[in-house]
Amino acid sequence: MSSTIETELRRHTGVVVEQVVRRFGDRVVLDHLDLTIADEELVILLGPSGCGKSTLLRLLAGLDRPDGGRVEVPARRAIVFQADRLLPWQRVLRNVTLGLHGPDAEQRARDVLAEVGLAGREKAWPKELSGGEAQRVSLARALVSEPELVLLDEPFAALDAITRLRMHDLVRALRTKHHAAMLLVTHDVDEAIALADRIVVMSNGRIGTSHEVHLCAADREGSVAREKLRARLLADLGLADQH
Numbered sequence: 544m545s546s547t548i549e550t551e552l553r554r555h556t557g558v559v560v561e562q563v564v565r566r567f568g569d570r571v572v573l574d575h576l577d578l579t580i581a582d583e584e585l586v587i588l589l590g591p592s593g594c595g596k597s598t599l600l601r602l603l604a605g606l607d608r609p610d611g612g613r614v615e616v617p618a619r620r621a622i623v624f625q626a627d628r629l630l631p632w633q634r635v636l637r638n639v640t641l642g643l644h645g646p647d648a649e650q651r652a653r654d655v656l657a658e659v660g661l662a663g664r665e666k667a668w669p670k671e672l673s674g675g676e677a678q679r680v681s682l683a684r685a686l687v688s689e690p691e692l693v694l695l696d697e698p699f700a701a702l703d704a705i706t707r708l709r710m711h712d713l714v715r716a717l718r719t720k721h722h723a724a725m726l727l728v729t730h731d732v733d734e735a736i737a738l739a740d741r742i743v744v745m746s747n748g749r750i751g752t753s754h755e756v757h758l759c760a761a762d763r764e765g766s767v768a769r770e771k772l773r774a775r776l777l778a779d780l781g782l783a784d785q786h
């Protein structure tokens with residue numbers, strides 16, 4: 544097999560969504576939607592409220608089934624929600640080790656908690672954590688099983704702006720370490736530009752447009768290319784006149 548073909552095959556072993564349909568009653572929420580995500584690619588899903596972003600994520604997580612079409616996902620996957628969903632009666636460490644097996648489970652949980660900046664907080668109760676810390680625990684819980692795909696449904700939407708920026712730095716650092724593909728849903732165009740390899744915009748139940756992001760770290764903060772991309776995304780979202 545030539546290396547080009549091998550590379551192509553590897554690119555498409557991540558996620559394949561083909562002609563997926565999901566209806567609720569008469570309402571067609573996903574209408575023959577296609578999407579592929581390459582291994583280790585970070586794709587941001589943007590779209591107006593109610594367009595079906597969470598519905599798509601739930602299908603990829605295996606929490607729901609399509610009415611038509613095909614969904615192919617890696618076996619090891621994890622999902623992070625907007626609200627942290629930690630078990631309030633379990634300490635931080637136990638929240639991360641839940642569902643893990645093997646003698647090294649606790650050590651792995653400690654290691655991932657250290658990676659998200661929570662070394663020393665293993666014994667804390669969820670109610671003792673700030674919003675940002677609780678989402679760090681959620682990220683640790685998602686990553687501890689070394690998933691090939693991490694699904695994030697508006698994970699930072701409830702956090703203040705500064706904490707959100709810190710979380711972006713954290714996601715960038717975790718990516719280089721964990722090599723998982725990620726699909727992150729957000730309403731926030733700036734969050735999308737800060738993090739994405741590719742930004743896909745949903746409209747009418749499908750992926751309307753797809754933008755590869757080829758900005759270096761400095762250009763993501765402020766550059767002509769960034770502003771052009773931002774304007775295109777706002778136009779895709781039908782928000783061009785408001786900005």
Ligand SMILES: Nc1ncnc2c1ncn2[C@@H]1O[C@H](COP(=O)(O)OP(=O)(O)OP(=O)(O)O)[C@@H](O)[C@H]1O
Nearest residue numbers: 567568572590591592593594595596597598599730
């Ligand atoms: N289980 C369900 N039963 C009936 N309707 C549903 C169900 N789940 C989602 N819907 C409907 O499907 C549509 C898409 O919902 P979804 O939560 O996927 O949107 P979203 O893009 O994630 O929105 P938001 O950005 O506001 O979170 C909405 O109109 C919603 O009411």
